[in-house]
Amino acid sequence: MPGTSASAPTWLDPVAIETALARESAPETAVVREILDKALALEPLGPDEIVALLRVKKPEDLTLILATADLVKQKVYGDRIVLTAPLHVSNTCASECRYCASRKGNAAVQRKRLNPSEIREAARKLIRQGHKRVVLVSGQSTESDVEYWAEATEALLRLFDGMGEIRRVNFDLGVLTPDEYAVLKRTEAGTVNIYQETYHEKSYHNAHPGGPKSDFAGRLQGPGVALESGMPDVGLGLALGLGPWEFDLLGLAAHAAHLAQEYGAGARTVNLHRVRPAPGCDFQAPYALNDDEFLRAVAITRLAIPYTGILLTTREPAGVWREACNIGCSQLLTGSVANPYESWTDAPGEKAPFPIGEECHLDEVVRFLLEEARHLPSFCTACPRLGRSGQEFISLVRNGSIKSQCGPNSIAGFMEFLINYATPYTRQLGEKVIAEKLEQLPEHERGAAERLLQKVRSGRMDEFI
Ligand code: SF4
Incomplete structure (x- = not known):
């Protein structure tokens, strides 16, 4: 096996x-x-x-x-919903994950590895929507791609597109070695996500029959290796439906507890996504969750690992991710611009191209959040840039003090989005929500937020405390 x-x-x-x-x-x-x-x-x-x-x-x-x-x-993260864009830089892969269009043996997709100029072009599309945070997504090759990823990260972080820039780059790259992490650390690398997908070993082997990702134990140890190698934060995740979901929630909680105990850092984020149909894959999730089960999984994860950022994708139906934001979800992945899977249904009989144009506009997601009249869409990247990561970040979250920075910073970052990128309707909704949020802040935080807002309204960008 x-x-x-x-x-x-x-x-x-x-x-x-x-x-x-x-x-x-x-x-x-x-x-x-x-x-x-x-x-x-x-x-x-x-x-x-x-x-x-x-x-x-x-x-x-x-x-x-x-x-x-x-x-x-609310207690940990307040009203914020952090928005991050996936940026798929490569779909070449040496693994054979049965649910994934990038799997090595899949002849139905066109293979592509974006060059630095294509990466910048994809990033410009994200910047022009107002994105500030990306997660760099790539298949896993047997040969090391780490120089390529480091180059991509530097290309992204150096890019300024007149009105804005990418300020945070996280990674979905698979398990790396300490030497490879040393290369990534030369960049301003953010959170390293290593999703176990399922903690149920038999189900894991069923879904991952070949390639580097078939190593169940190696995958389990991956986040610890990343922290031992000096990466600031790690993210865990489940592909819900691969294994029995209740078993997977317990496995996830055990993994987060282990990281907290061993490294003091815990899981900075937890990604909960359901297995979806993919081009060239006839894999059916053996333990598919319905919407109610999925929402219950989100809520119980929030309770079980209270300090973690829970990350969902807007590839879930809008009604589901919107509801999830009311029961524990704190981050959304949205607005992919280079995704090898999504155009398949538009081009039946042809290979799925890579990259494709964006399918989910950020303004629409922001508007959905604002229409709930309670969430504050957040583009804030202050913590990692002020060195608040790992154990320090989790301590601030646990003692509740992170919120005093997050409130003013998120409001300032969101105003920057409204001024520079939002449609008039979204801006109107957003200004109203900001006014309400200011009212709700304790006096000292309100003062800080108003000072930041004044600077942003006068044309300054990237203001935070
Ligand atoms: S390692 Fe990642 S990209 Fe490669 S086939 Fe598996 S899930 Fe897809």
Whole structure:
């Protein structure tokens, strides 16, 4: 079998997870409240507590879970929803993940590796929408691509397009070696995302039959290696539907707890995405989640790992991601400009081209968020640029002090978006939401926000405290 688990780390204990999941009974409401109080105190939940929440059946208890997930998110991150664009720079890959169009054996897609000038062109499209944050996405080759990624990162961070620039580059690149991380560290590298996809070993091997990603244990150890190699932050993630989702939530929580205990840093973000159809892939997710199950998974993840940024994609139906923003989601991936998969349905019978134009305009996503009349779309990149990463960032989140910077910074960054990129209707909605948010801020934060806003209105950019 590819990627045996001979050296699977001890922090992932499948027997303990199955034992916890064997519970069938729903907890009493008083027990549910106790667990939710613990989450509200920003204490991560253990496996038995997570399973108790998974077993809740009473509608009123379920409502309480969703409402508390929202309260926890508000307590940690306030009203912000951070917006990041995926930038697919390459779809060449040595792995054979059955659900992914980039898998090596897939003859249905055109292969492409953007050169620096194409990367800049794709980035310009994002900048012109108002994006400030990108996650660089690439397939995984056997030979090292790290010089290419480092070059791409520098090209992105040096690009100024008259009105704006990319200020933060995160990575979805697969597992790297310490030497490769050393190359990435020469750039202003952001969070390294290494998604386990599923913690259920049998399901993992079923979905990942060949190539570097078939190494289950190596993948599990990847985030720890990144932190040991001096990368500032790591992100975890699930491809929900590959494995039993309840098992996967427990595996994810165990992984985050291990990183917190071992490195003090925890998981900066957690990406929850459902497996989707992809060109050239006849793979059916064996444990597909319906919308209600997906939303419950989002809310319980927020409660189980309270400090983490929960990241969803706007490739989920709009009704689902909008609802998720009300129950714990704090970040959205949106506005891909170079995506090898999405144009397939437009060109049946032809190879899916790469890259393609953007399919989800940022202004529309911002408008959807504003129409809820409570979220503050955020483009803020202050923390990493002030060195607030890893353990320091998590400590600020846990003691609640991060919010005093986030409120003013997010408002200033959002005003920059409204002035320079928003349609008139979105700007009108946005100005109204900013006025309301200012009213809600404590006095000292309001003063800081108003000073930043004054600078932005007078034409200055990239203002933060
Ligand atoms: S390693 Fe990533 S890009 Fe390559 S086939 Fe697997 S999921 Fe797709």
